[in-house]
Amino acid sequence: MRDGQMRTLRRWAVVTAVTIGFGAWASGLNLPTCQAQSAEGGAAVVEAPTSLPAVRALWVVRNELNSRDSIERFVDDAARLGFNVLIVQVSGRGDAFYKSDILPPAESLALAPPDFDPLATVIELAHARGLQVHAWLNDFFVDNFGDRPAWPQHVVNVHPEWAMYDAQGNNLIDVGFSGARPSDIEGVYVDPALPEVRDWVTSRFVEVVKKYDIDGIHHDFVRYPGRNYGYNPRAREIFREQYGIDPLDLRDATKRAEIRKEQGIAKLGQLDQAWENFRRDNITATVKEIHDQVKAIRPNIVISAAVFADYGSAFSDKSQAWLDWLKQGLIDVAVPMAYNTDTRVVVSQIKRATLVTQQNPNYGQIWAGLGAYKLLYDLPTLLDQTRQSLDAGAKGVVYFDYTSMANVPSYLDDLATQTGFIQAAGTGPATPTPGNGMEPSQPSPATEPKPQEPGTPPTESAGEPPPDSNSQPSFGL
Numbered sequence: 113m114r115d116g117q118m119r120t121l122r123r124w125a126v127v128t129a130v131t132i133g134f135g136a137w138a139s140g141l142n143l144p145t146c147q148a149q150s151a152e153g154g155a156a157v158v159e160a161p162t163s164l165p166a167v168r169a170l171w172v173v174r175n176e177l178n179s180r181d182s183i184e185r186f187v188d189d190a191a192r193l194g195f196n197v198l199i200v201q202v203s204g205r206g207d208a209f210y211k212s213d214i215l216p217p218a219e220s221l222a223l224a225p226p227d228f229d230p231l232a233t234v235i236e237l238a239h240a241r242g243l244q245v246h247a248w249l250n251d252f253f254v255d256n257f258g259d260r261p262a263w264p265q266h267v268v269n270v271h272p273e274w275a276m277y278d279a280q281g282n283n284l285i286d287v288g289f290s291g292a293r294p295s296d297i298e299g300v301y302v303d304p305a306l307p308e309v310r311d312w313v314t315s316r317f318v319e320v321v322k323k324y325d326i327d328g329i330h331h332d333f334v335r336y337p338g339r340n341y342g343y344n345p346r347a348r349e350i351f352r353e354q355y356g357i358d359p360l361d362l363r364d365a366t367k368r369a370e371i372r373k374e375q376g377i378a379k380l381g382q383l384d385q386a387w388e389n390f391r392r393d394n395i396t397a398t399v400k401e402i403h404d405q406v407k408a409i410r411p412n413i414v415i416s417a418a419v420f421a422d423y424g425s426a427f428s429d430k431s432q433a434w435l436d437w438l439k440q441g442l443i444d445v446a447v448p449m450a451y452n453t454d455t456r457v458v459v460s461q462i463k464r465a466t467l468v469t470q471q472n473p474n475y476g477q478i479w480a481g482l483g484a485y486k487l488l489y490d491l492p493t494l495l496d497q498t499r500q501s502l503d504a505g506a507k508g509v510v511y512f513d514y515t516s517m518a519n520v521p522s523y524l525d526d527l528a529t530q531t532g533f534i535q536a537a538g539t540g541p542a543t544p545t546p547g548n549g550m551e552p553s554q555p556s557p558a559t560e561p562k563p564q565e566p567g568t569p570p571t572e573s574a575g576e577p578p579p580d581s582n583s584q585p586s587f588g589l
Contacts, residue, residue: 167479167508168533169197171248171418173515177202177209177230178220183237186514191241193524194533198238199246199330199416199510202231203316205299206254206267210247214312214319216263231324239325246328246416247320251313251398252276253333255300257288267312268300274309276301276336277343279363284341297337304336304394305347314401321406321413328414329406331443335395335420335430342391342431351390359387391431396442403442414444418481421448421461435468438476445476447510450501451483455493458482459500466505479508485516488523495530 170190176182177200190198202208208215210231221228231247238245255261255268267274268285275285284300287293302309317329336342343360351359361367362384372380403415419434420426427433437443448465450458458480465478480501487494498509511517517524528534 165502165506165508167197167510168195169199169246169479169508169510170195170514170517171481171510171512172198172200173513174201174204174209174218175220176200176515177218177234178224180228180233183230183233186518187234187237187241187243189514189518189524190238190243192534192537193528194535194537195528196242197244197246197327197508197510198234199248199328200231200234201248201250201332202320203249205250205256206261207263210320210324212316212319214315215267216261216265219262231320231326235325244327244414246330246414247324247326248330248332248418249316249320250332251334252301252304252309252336253298254302255288257293257299260289267302271302271308271312273346274302274306274312275344276303276341277345277347279340279343279360281343297341298333301333301337301341303342303344303347304398305342305344305350305390310394310398310401313398314405317402318405318409321409326413328416329402330447331399331402331415331417334399334417335426335432336391338429351387354390355383355386357383359390362387388428388431392427392433395431396433396436399437399442400440415442416445416447416479417443418447418449421450421458421465421481423464435465438468439472441474441476443476445479445508447479447481449481449483449512450497451481451486451512453483453486453490453493455497455500458497459504462501462506463504470505477507478505479510480504480506481510481512484511484527485513488516488520491523491526491530494527498531 170186172186176186187198190196202210203215205218206215207218209218209221211229221230231245235245255266261268263269272283272285275283277283278287278294284294284297288300302312304310304313320326321329348358348360351357357371361371368380371383399417406413406415417434417437420430420432423435427435434443434446438446446465448461450461452458452461462478462480469475469478480498482494482497482501484494487497494511501509511527517527525534
């Protein structure tokens with residue numbers, strides 16, 4: 113069945129349904145380690161890691177959650193091949209692959225049995241095989257461009273006033289669903305400057321933690337799309353109330369000249385910095401509120417975030433100050449998405465990230481996010497990136513993504529064999545418990561690096577690819 117036909121069928125089913133009514137950081141996840149061995153046989157072999165990383169994880173995109181058979185397949189693959197953490201996308205487009213009182217069910221579940229709960233099924237099967245389950249939610253990215261969501265209770269339909277606007281005054285909902293598709297953004301975002309948006313995003317994470325026995329939560333798209341976005345009328349008003357100026361004036365050459373003439377160049381610079389700080393503070397406030405509420409419920413739960421590997425771009429272009437989040441203890445783990453075919457770039461990005469966590473163990477951990485989907489026919493390079501990322505100080509590796517890898521015959525098996533992961537298969541549960549797993553980082557004062565001048569901003573589809581200057585987004589995930 114073609115994608116269009118399937119979507120039409122799913123939407124019909126939805127409409128019909130509507131009308132009818134991680135204690136020490138040094139020990140990581142406290143998993144046994146063993147010496148890796150080289151693989152024998154015909155495949156090209158690259159030097160394996162000298163020991164297994166504590167965390168051997170897979171990003172599992174939501175398309176794998178539509179049936180129990182699919183879930184059984186990826187859980188079995190992960191367990192038999194020695195992976196120990198599954199980061200599973202349970203909310204990708206403002207919807208839920210779990211029983212939610214806040215979000216509508218994913219449209220792809222419209223024809224599933226009414227009692228089918230994908231997240232509960234993953235937890236049941238994964239925990240029985242000694243695997244952790246981390247619930248991956250997209251924070252601010254809520255829908256693809258194209259058709260409006262079929263469910264009336266989808267956030268796009270209920271709160272169109274929350275939509276992100278660009279600097280030209282375009283509402284992304286109106287633009288995205290009118291056939292126009294901006295090339296520098298993945299889809300529809302809600303604006304982090306609005307307090308009610310931050311509350312809504314927080315409530316989704318809290319609901320999952322309250323309802324399900326998950327081992328971690330995982331942020332994605334926890335950022336602005338880029339400098340050209342974030343101009344929702346209410347966001348502008350909030351900034352104007354604090355600083356006496358419409359942020360759009362800071363983008364207008366004529367008005368900038370007037371400000372400079374009337375108030376001086378120093379004042380203009382202060383206003384520019386205030387707008388940058390305003391945006392970063394909105395994202396950080398969301399991360400903090402989620403941390404505070406989730407840790408109050410489950411102190412030992414692991415909070416991780418998929419982040420731009422290029423910190424200059426993350427900080428300046430995306431308002432994603434993830435090094436500060438680590439230092440303040442707002443996240444336990446950062447996963448820089450170093451999706452690049454050039455191993456030198458990958459290693460450089462991971463090394464820069466681990467420099468911070470090596471300063472103080474309370475700053476958390478770095479897990480290297482590696483873009484296996486770009487290396488499906490170059491396993492030796494992925495093996496080399498794995499080894500060098502661990503040598504650079506990463507405490508774990510996360511591969512994007514399971515589906516892409518599983519679709520290439522023997523790719524996952526060859527990866528697990530040549531890294532030595534497969535030796536760890538069946539070694540026992542990875543779930544952290546109080547005193548032997550991952551515990552909350554201790555807060556420390558935030559330090560804000562000087563923003564770097566941005567180049568061409570990368571366009572990424574975070575945990576679902578890719579945040580790299582030579583990467584192109586995969587908008588269909």
